[in-house]
Amino acid sequence: MSNIEIRNHPKFYNVFISGPKGKFKLYTRNLDKGNRIYGERLVNSKEIEYREWDPYRSKLAALLLENPITNFLSEDLNCLYLGASSGTTISHLSDIAYSGIIYGVEFAERSIRQLIQSTSRRNNIIPILEDVRYPQNYAKSIFSNIDLIYQDISQPNQAEIAIKNCNYYLKKDGILIFAIKSQSIDSIRKSEDVYAQEKKILEEAGYNIIESVNIHRYAANHIILIVKRGNT
Ligand SMILES: C[S@@+](CC[C@H](N)C(=O)[O-])C[C@H]1O[C@@H](n2cnc3c(N)ncnc32)[C@H](O)[C@@H]1O
Structure with a gap:
């Protein structure tokens, strides 16, 4: 070492x-x-x-290296993590928010098995085997106010999924960190058009986009939006 x-x-x-x-x-x-x-x-x-x-393995690290203005990390953060996979980024969040709770939702059995194995000694991660398209299905597993929702999934309707989860779980002044992969939404249209469409969907649902951060340097065809709930 x-x-x-x-x-x-x-x-x-x-x-x-x-x-x-x-x-x-x-x-x-x-x-x-x-x-x-x-x-x-x-x-x-x-x-x-x-x-x-590693910012090439974790989009949250890539975001921090691009130096966003919004400061959203704290030791007691309660976070809903959508698309937890086998634990790369969620484990760093667990290091940071050591006195909070991070609920990690993932629907791939193999990934969640790996997540459970590698994070079983971390008391602040709760792995949930569910599909993030149906937020009501994991309501019984979530027992804190959610300060932050982090979403990194490869699905065509990423904005709708983020909105559904935020409407259901995010507290009023909470923050959504939303990684958008244009290729998962539409592989033919220009990335910029896809990003604009996703932003419009969020804004029409009453969410305010505070920052839009390009992380192409570390992850091709990705941006990250930092979003706040409006007064809805
Ligand atoms: C790009 S990976 C996430 C990587 C992870 N955020 C990290 O940095 O460690 C996307 C993950 O989202 C999961 N996923 C995609 N659609 C999902 C859904 N509808 N419900 C739950 N998990 C989903 C995939 O199985 C995959 O593990």
């Missing part, structure tokens, strides 16, 4: 960096010491173990 100089991220709570400005690497403090989730590098600094956070 390497020993390197690690410092606090200048803005994001419980996120850490190393290296020079503009070229830094991201880390989170490992809640489950000695264990990796996706082969990420573990490093030690002043006797604390960190996990390197």
Whole structure:
């Protein structure tokens, strides 16, 4: 395990960096010491173990490297994570929001099995085997107010799914982080047109788009929207 100089991220709570400005690497403090989730590098600094956070594997890391204005991370965040897969990004959120709860919904049995195996020592992740198109089906598994919904799924009607889940679970001043993959929605139309269409669907449902962040540098044909509930 390497020993390197690690410092606090200048803005994001419980996120850490190393290296020079503009070229830094991201880390989170490992809640489950000695264990990796996706082969990420573990490093030690002043006797604390960190996990390197790869922006090519995690769109949330890519978003943070693009330096959004909105600050949405805290230690006690309650988060509904749609499309949890086998645990790459959700495990970093678990490191960050160590006293919150992260509900991870995933419908692929193989992925959720892997998620359960690799995160069983993390008390703040609740894996839910369900289809995110039907938010009412997992209501019994969710027992906190949701501050943040993170959605990263490859489905043609991504905006409708986000809206359904936000209407059902997101608290009034809560935030939606919405990764849009244009290719999953329409592989022929120009990405920009697809993004505009998804934004329009959200706005017509009463949601305010605070930021639209292009993460093409790390994930082709993806943007991330940071969205707030209106007064609906
Ligand atoms: C791009 S991957 C997510 C990667 C993950 N966010 C990460 O960074 O670790 C998309 C995931 O969404 C899941 N998914 C797609 N449609 C879904 C649905 N309707 N309900 C639940 N999960 C879904 C897929 O099975 C897949 O695991």
